[in-house]
Amino acid sequence: MSFAIWRVRGEGKKRGTLHHLLCHHHHREPLPASPPIAPPAATMLSRRIAAARPLTRALRPAAPQASRLQLRQASTGAESTEDPDMNGGYVNPPAVKRQFRDPYGDWWDKQERRNYGEPLHEDNDVLAIFSPEEYTHFKANWGWVLFGSFWAVFGSFAAVTYYLRPDKPSAPRTFPNGLEKELGGPDALRARKEGEGEW
Structure with missing residues (x-):
């Protein structure tokens, strides 16, 4: 019996302590806010100088630069100079x-x-x-001779074929007025008419 009473008293003491801690936690006063820290004067001055620096770069006169022609002439002169150690002393065959x-x-x-x-x-x-x-078969002059000879032979063959070609064994048929009316009028595709008897 005494053991049960002591246990109930102990649990009540624990509950009271826990309740006191929770109430103290919820009703504690907030900490005072710290005042804002102002940046030092040296930091503000450096920021102003950095902001004004692009303006000074824009106002600075551009430095004269060498043109591509001058650079090319300088490099050409350097390349024409004989230097046996230019390739690191490598035996170049x-x-x-x-x-x-x-x-x-x-x-x-x-x-x-x-x-x-x-x-x-x-x-x-x-x-x-x-x-x-x-390509070492022949020189350029002999190549032009062969090129011209080919076109000369080809042109001669075409001319001979044109003049010696036989006439056709037939003649185109013609119709009166090209059958314009019979085929549907002036906008229709007509046949050959008189005077158009050539192929």
């Missing part, structure tokens, strides 16, 4: 296309026509065997 090498030679690489360990040219992509070959 003569620029000869592989198509001019002997196709039946004893090459280590039969397809590329080169030997093992042979140094490659720095422009190997345009000198290798799979690059476009140079």
Whole structure:
């Protein structure tokens, strides 16, 4: 019996403490708001300077620039100067296309026509065997001669065919007034009339 009374008293004390905490939590006073912090004067001055900086850039005179012609002349002069170390001291073989090498030679690489360990040219992509070959069958003057000869032969054949072609074994048939009335009037497609007896 005493144990039950002590348990009820203990639970009541706990409930009272919890109720006191909840009431204190709901009725506590709010904290005073802190006043706004004003930015320092140095920060405001730097912002004004940054805002006025684009205006000073716009008012600044443009620096003189070299034209493309001047730059091209300068680069052309530099390229014409002989410098043996321009490619880093690389042993550069003569620029000869592989198509001019002997196709039946004893090459280590039969397809590329080169030997093992042979140094490659720095422009190997345009000198290798799979690059476009140079046309060396005949010169340009002889090419124009062949071109003109073809058109001369073709024109002569056309002229001879035109003059020696036989006449047709028949003649076109004509009708009085082209059968304009019979075919539906002046807007209709008429037949051949007198004087139009040629093909």
